[in-house]
Amino acid sequence: MSENNNGDVCVSDVNADTVVVVEKTGRVRFRYDGTPATIEESFDPRGIVTDALSQIIVTDINNNCLHILDQNGQFLRCVDDCGLEEPVGLRVDIEGKLWVGSLDKVKVIEYLQNK
Template identity: 70%
Template structure:
């Protein structure tokens, strides 16, 4: 959720119509997510971690079930030409985190411990924006400018 002026973001867990948890601030009372023009893209992985790509802060933030920040990923380990610019995010059956990086035309893959594994950048991913993972270990990547969808087999 975010305010109408895009200045504040938070994640809200529901059970039915009842709010069960709100995740907005870290242990020090600081906002976890930065407000701005880009919405958070959020996914929950197999162990209950909530993974959010925050395009306003150019980071991926992972919080545990209780809402405590486990890690922040800023793209540095990938050593790309442009700054990390995350958009969509997905997790797979082994809790890897996959993030589109629209400015570097690639995908960042992090392991279940949130450590950088590799970039997928050799298959014409111009402006990767949409992202989904299917049960057969394929990534479905939407390309913003062309409107194409690329299907990439990345797991065996």
């Protein structure tokens, strides 16, 4: 679970294979099920974090990638070219680097295209 800069609460629901984002009032703003990302296996979200740009970043353990959404749930891109294996945990540090934890290691990724 992560709180975005706009006050939304972002949750990865591993039972429903969905990301759910709700407003402060509890009203559901949107759900994300991995569509329209081009993925081979079913979407299996685990770790979730938001960044300084209010982007929502979610690990997808089945596809060994990260899904990046804007604050309104629009799919921006997948990060799948950095050798991730079963990513489950995420943190963004003060410099904007993304720390991705898997079952046996941690990778640091500079994922922002334009700082």
